[in-house]
Each structure stands twice: as C-alpha cells, then as structure tokens.
Amino acid sequence: MDKNIYLAQFYGKSQNYTNIPSQWYKKYGVKRGLRNEDHTGVLVGLTRVADVVGYQRAEDGQKIDIDGILYYRGIDIRELVKNDRDHGYLYEEASFLLLFGYLPTKNELKHFCTVLQEGYDLPDDFLEANLLHNPGKNLMNKLQHALLTLYNYDPDPDNTDVYQTLRKGLNIMSKLPSIACYAYMSKIHYYNRQSLIIHYPRKDYSTAENILYMLRPDSKFTAKEARLLDVMLFLHADHGGGTNSTFTNVVVASTDTDLYSTMASSIGALKGPRHGGANVKVSEMMERVIDTIGTKATDSQITDVIHRILNKDFQNHSGLVYGFGHAVYTLSDPRAEILRHFCGTVAKEKKMEDIFNFYRHFEKIAVQILSQEKGANMCSNVDYYSGLAYAMLGIPRDLFTPLFVISRLVGWLAHNIENKLYDDRIVRPATKYVGDLMDYIPMEER
Ligand SMILES: CC(=O)SCCNC(=O)CCNC(=O)[C@H](O)C(C)(C)COP(=O)(O)OP(=O)(O)OC[C@H]1O[C@@H](n2cnc3c(N)ncnc32)[C@H](O)[C@@H]1OP(=O)(O)O
C-alpha cells in the first residue's frame, strides 16, 4: 500500500488533537501576525533608520488614512529622488545615509563607492565551484546557498562584532550583484540550453550599471536605463524594522549567529509572494490577464477578471490581487507613485505604452474593488510596477526578487547593526499552551 495513505490518515486523525479554534486567539488576546485590532503593527522596537507612514492618529486615537510617505533617516524619499543630480549613484548614496545616518559629502560618497567597488571580485574559484557547477532552479534559493557558502571564504565568519558586521555586510553587498547575474546565467545555460555569458564587473561602475553590464550579452546600456535601475535599487533599499524580512533579520541576528545565516534567513522571507516575491506574481498575473482580455479591455472586462482573481478562479488560486494592499500604507505607497511616473516616461521609448496604460487602467479598478470589498483603503504597492520597470529594462523575471535582495541588503544591515548597538536582546516572545494535559498511555493499551 502507498505509504502516503498512512500519512494522510495520521494527518486526518491529528485534527482531533491539534485543532485551535480561531475564536481563542481573541479570547487570549493574541496579536495574530503581531497586529493590533485595527491591523496596525504591534510595537516591537525603536529605529532611526527609516519611517513608513500610512496613517495618522486623531486625538481620540482614531486611525486616519493618509497618502504614504517613506523617510530614509528622516528624509522623504521623494526629495532624495528629486535632488539626485543624475550622478548615477543614488542607491550608493542612500546606502551611506541608511548605514551612517547622514548624507555623504562628494568625497565621502566617492570613498564609500570605492569600498564597495574593491569588493566586487568574487573569491577565486567561487564562480566555477558554486555557481557554474551548481546551477539552481530558483535564484532566491541559489542566493541563500551562495551566501551560506561565502561563510567558508571568510577567515573569521562567526565574528558578530558591530564593526565586523558592517565590513562583512558591505562585502556581501559588493558581491551579490555578480552572484545573482551569474546564478541567472548558469541557470539558463543549464536548464534552458542557452549560451553561457560571463562579464566581469567593472570597478568604475555603480551597482546599477554593473547589473546591466553583466546581464546584457553586448554589455551595452544607456544612461537613462542605468538611472531607472539605480532608482529601482534606491526605492527598495529599506522599509523600516517592521517589514517581515527585516524583522526576520533582527530575530535571527539576536541569537548572535553569523551574518551569512542571518542574511540567508531574510532572503527566505523576502522570497514569499506576500512579500518581495509579489513582484514575480504581479508579472505572471498581469501577463495572464492581458492574454485573457487584451490591453484594450473595457472596465467591465477588468472588473470581471478581478472578481475571478478574488474568487480564486483565475491563475494561482490564492484569492490575492498581487501588487495591492499593504500592512502600513492605505491611500498610496510612495514608491509605487514614483515608479508609475518612471514607467510612464520610459514606456514610450520602449514602445510599451499599451501595456503601461493597461497597468494604469487595471490599477484604478483594482483599488476601487479591493477597497469596497475589504472595507478598507487599499492601494497599489511597490511590487505592482517594479516588474514592469524591470521588463522595460529587459531584465528577466527570474531576477526580479533577487534584485530586491541586492537592494534591501543594506536595509537589513542597517537594522541589524542598530539592533546590535541599542537593543541587543534575544527575541523571545511567548505563546500560551491551550492543549489538554494527557496521561501517558502504554503502547499495548492504545
Ligand atoms: C514589498 C512588499 O512586501 S509589498 C506587499 C507585496 N505583497 C502583495 O502584493 C501580495 C498581495 N497583498 C497582500 O497579500 C496583503 O495586502 C499584504 C500581505 C501586503 C498585507 O496584508 P495585511 O496587512 O495583513 O492585509 P489586511 O489584514 O489589511 O487585509 C485585510 C483583508 O484584505 C485582504 N487582502 C489584502 N490584500 C489583498 C489583495 N491584494 N488581494 C486580495 N485580498 C487582499 C486580506 O486577505 C484580508 O482579508 P480577510 O479580512 O478576508 O482575511
């Protein structure tokens, strides 16, 4: 008999012993998902790295929804993008700001970029031994694997001293773009039988320029393309201490484990489709929607397809309209606003206006329907337009979430360091035992 049948039987029977009725969570005052009754997050820390604002409190404590604002070290990200004078290192500048708490001078930024650029080279046999000989079918898992392997190349890998954490973290940030690009090349070479192309990163290039340089067979890109990718990396760099992958980082690091294990845990969290992995899901969902109703679809066709998604009758049956909703933002996610603007500008050049206009149309209707159906303001989030922006840059879907990792690594690092410096307690909340006490029954009497 198939052994799985036994397993299914044990599993079925277990429901009599393991069930926890949903009303008990309320009864015992459990904050599910670390959320308060009004869905806002439970306070679990203090930070000066970033602030994510989606609502205000009235004098009587009532939650008032507002347009979203994201601050990096107290500076509105819109100000940072607006004042970026096309120097091409916005992501590096924001990384400096997030890590050190102040805006770098020209000279400081130059030295900081030199530190990153000096770390671009991978250890001698790393590419051959770990990436080419060992292709991975999911690049997020491959990034975790590669990071855990970098541990072996560090002469003092378990040192979690704050300054060493900073140095190791910057070294990982330097190397991750080439690791991700090569992992992709290795994957398509092995699984898709495509030619293997390896371009070594250039030390005079920014993170964004190098990614385009390494990914494109002819290594060519325009300044406008590099700027768009630089902005993308900038927009994903941090999102406060409450976001799942950053909280994961802090939880894991609080055990004093090594930085490689900690970062690998955050990558695992970010991969999830309710979190960073949503950028892939949006792209798949929108492709399927466009295949089904076309870019010239009417309001009622879009409304119909959104209801099908909500009713789990379309695509992956999760019931989620990916790219919408957020734990903090209500009326708008400022990153989505910025990305919409950039996508609109680039769409014409890339002859993708039809698709961009469809995204706009779908977005307006999805926001209306979701807000009505769920009884709360819901907006498009950063993941809604990010895949479209990457597609405009010719970046493959496999790399959408890895690019999020490349960017967010600095946020994880900044919070990791902040927590080591000022909080430094093992994270250890409590759960209440709600099962019965049982007598042990000897085997022959069961
Ligand atoms: C970088 C990032 O991580 S951005 C987020 C990327 N994730 C996505 O785009 C996935 C789709 N969105 C979601 O799953 C959610 O909106 C999240 C995970 C982002 C936020 O979740 P929460 O804050 O827990 O949502 P919240 O509790 O306010 O949701 C209220 C209700 O709306 C539903 N809901 C929320 N978002 C969506 C959505 N996009 N589609 C359908 N239903 C949704 C929830 O399932 C919940 O339904 P219920 O009351 O029937 O259980």
Ligand SMILES: O=C([O-])CC(=O)C(=O)O
């Ligand atoms: O804040 C969140 O919960 C998710 C998010 O947008 C991010 O991590 O960028």
